[in-house]
Every structure is written in C-alpha cells, then in structure tokens.
Amino acid sequence: DLSVADVAAKPAKTLPDAQTVTSVKHWTDRLFSFRVTRPASLRFRSGEFVMIGLPGENGKPILRAYSIASPNWDEELEFYSIKVPDGPLTSKLQNIQPGDEIILRPKPVGTLVLDALLPGKRMWFLATGTGIAPFASLMRDPETYERYEQVVMMHTCRTAEELTYGRELVENLKHDPLLSELYGEDFANRLLYYPTTTREEGPFMGRITDNLTSGKVFADLGLPAMDAANDRAMICGSLAFNTDVKTVLEGFGLHEGANSDPKEFVVEKAFVGDGI
Template sequence: MSSFQQDGSKMNATPQATQKATQQTVTSVHRWTDKLLTFTTTKPDGYSFTAGQYARMGLPDESGMIWRAYSMTSAPSDAELEFYGIIVEGGLFTTQLDGIKPGDPIWIERQPYGFMTVDRFTDGNDLWMLSTGTGIGPFISILRDPYVWGRFHNLVLVHCVRHADELAYRDELTALAQNPPGNLSNAGRLQVIRSVTRDEPADSKTLSGRITTLLQNGELEQRAGLPLSVEGSRIMLCGNPEMIEETRRLLHERGMRPVRRAIPGQFVTENYW
C-alpha cells in the first residue's frame, strides 16, 4: 500500500518533471473551511485511472517543484480531475496550494498510482469504507463511479473527523444515497455514518468517537444494521496511520486478512497523512 507523504517533496522543475508530468490548469477552488478545500484541474489528454487511485502533482516555488500525492475525488469518466485536501500550517506543498486560484498552472504526472481499488476484492456482499479526515477522498471517487453500485449489495461509508464542519461532501452523499449514479436497476444501498471526536454530535444521526472505538463497542455495526463478517464484508481503510494500524489489529482479531497479490482477503488499506 502507498503511504502518502506528509506535505510534499522537492525536485527540480526540469527536465525530470516535464518528462513525467504535464502542465494543467486549475479550473475551480471550493473552500469547505479555512483549511479544507476541493479543487479541480483540466485532465491530461489520454489520462485514465481507476476510482480509488491517486495522482502526483507539482507546484513550483522559488527553489524548484514541490510534489504531493492526492487521491482523485472525481469519477474516472469526468472531464476534469478533482481533489480534496487540507492546508497544513508551514507545509511545503500546501503553503503553495493555499494560494491557488482558477487559471493557475499545476503539474500532474501522466501515470496514476495506487492499489486501493474495489476490483481487488474477488467476492463479498457488503463494502465498508472507513475514513478519517481527508481520507474520504478516494471513497468519493469510488461512489461517483457506477461500477461499485452494481458490485455490492450494501455500501457503508464511515467518515470520522475532529469537528463537525470538517464533514465535507454531505449534500452530495445524501443525494447519491437517494439517486445512485448510472441508473442501475440493481444498485446497492448506501449508508453514510458520520462521527466526530472533539465536538458534541449536532444530531442523533452523528456518532461520537473514533472509528476504532465504534468498532470495538459495536456501534458501527449497530448503526449500519449489518455485521462485519469474514464471509460477507469487504473493507477499505484510508486515513490516519494510527487508525489504520489499530483497525487492522481489530480486523485480524475477527479472523480477517489483508488482500495480497493473488491471495484473496477481506481488507485493503492506505495511509493518508
């Protein structure tokens, strides 16, 4: 599994950057909070990716090019690329990202990366997507793609954040649950479970506590009305490395194993930090 860098790495803008990447244009910026933003870019000619993958992108500063990995939140069929990120105070990449506006240039590598994709599962009825913070990004892409809706009977997205205003994409997720993409007659059922760790829940639909706590005390399964089982559940984890590690341990205790090359399993993970 890939482990995203904290806030970028540096390399010279040329010639390596121009060999591996293509210059694109920022087309829109949406601010969810002062630290969270969604931005879209033009899409490189011939660019193809699988929902759940990520791109490496570059922004120039005074000493070269700063690179950072971001999951696409757009569907593979979309005409533009969309990304969701957080501004890290003093971060190499996000200091530059914080100032972007439509019309600005941005470099995107021609090759997408990552293996946290639904097609890694060979069976299962229920897909659980467990995310913290901006780790929800790849799951937005997955849920915008009709493929997953015909692949599983039940889709459960869990989004855990510190503060309620960090629960991004709420309206779209509500709309997707009511009207899945692709007009499928056999579309799976989506449930979105939200949790906050530092605020009091604003309503009875929002849980309080970390994913690992909610997994241990049974609240996740109770809220979803579905058991987590070796036979039926397939699980994707994306977010804080500590959450990933502890959840892996809890899943191992339930007899679940990670998907390996040519070896079926019950879960896949990606650190997003």
C-alpha cells in the same frame, strides 16, 4: 543573447504536465477541494492517487501524493486537500484560483482499488480526515455498486464542519441521475453513511475503531457484525488509525489483500507523518 525586453516579451512557459484549475472550494480554514482539467491520455482506477504539485522557488517542482477524488468517468479531476500552514506544497496550493496551472504527473497508482478485494456482499469505506478522498471517487463509480450490494461510508473527524465535504457528496449522490437511472429508488438504501465526530457533540460520535468493536455502528445501521464471508473494507487515514483499524478487522476474521493477492481488506496512508 536575450535582452531584458526580450525576456519580458516572451510568453510564460507552460509547466511540463500542466493542468488548469477549473474551480476551487474552501470548506474550512484547514480543508479545500479543487478541480482541474484531465489529461486526455490519463486512465485510472477509482481510488488511485497521482503526484501533483507546483513549481518551487528554484524551478524544481514540489510534488506530493494526492488521491483522485473524482470517479474515473469524470471529464475533470477533483482533489480534496488539507492546508498545512507551513507545508511546502499546501501553504501555496491553498491559494490557487481558477485559471491557474498545477503540475500533474499522469501515473496513477494505489492499493485502494476494487480489484484488490475478493467479491463480497458489503463494502466498508473507513476514513478519517482527508482519507475520504479515494472513497469520494469509489462512491461515485457505478462499478462499486455492480460488485457490492451495499456500501457503508464511515467517516470520522474532530468536528462536524470537517465532515461537510463528505456529507454533501453523499447527499448529492443519493440524487445522482446516473446512479438513480441504474439502480432506481433503491439506490439510497445501497449507500449507507455513518459520519461521526470525536471532539464536538453531535448525533453520532466516536472513533471508527470504538464504534466497530462496541458494535454500535452495526446496531445503529441494522447490520450484522462484520465477517470474512460477507464484508470487505478499505482503510484510509493516519498511520495510527490504519494500524488500529487493521487490528479490529483482523479480529473480525478479515485479512489484508493487495492488487496481486485479493483478500478481504486493503489499507493506504492518507498522509505521511504524525498529523497536525
């Protein structure tokens, strides 16, 4: 039998599927991002999600789905997270520090992958809130620009500060050495960014659904309205957002596809529930 002293002397047991946190950044009181080590064997397609978590009180892990926000060429993994005050996982996860361990089940899956769409001219990424996470991966993947001439990132949040993670990511991308080397000065014109707020005054406002149906986003960016021949889209937000955007895209003649049946758009929930 182990004495108390034996137990105390035993080194802390490493979690199964443990990865080490390398950096953490808090964007608002409700949003943060963090990076962790990447398991050597983990291969994924940009846009996919994995299960991550922390050990629970009873030793049983609390696991949740998280989109990988980093591109598949990155040596670390990045995640962009909500902080739900009473959330079983995020009430704890929001306190992680560099050097801490998290659990990461290395089985990536998901519908927001380039292979689930037919070739086309222009790719629309349509997201609210943390729904930008899979697109943070796809926007940083050169494969996206190999397949599509133009990428439009529409991101909508209630307030401007909630857009900051995405805004900084897009601004940094415009000066990204890898993408600039591949596409030169022209790259800035290939990634169009259309952030809007709905509950705070700003230069661009309104719901994604409204800006698509009114044609405002097309007028502002100098683009033709969406059509099935040229436009492809990926949707990631709340269930209500996804349902409403799907209806709008179907109105433009686009059809929902899947990994096994590529068409003009794909949809994935950014979270399950009514939102907070």
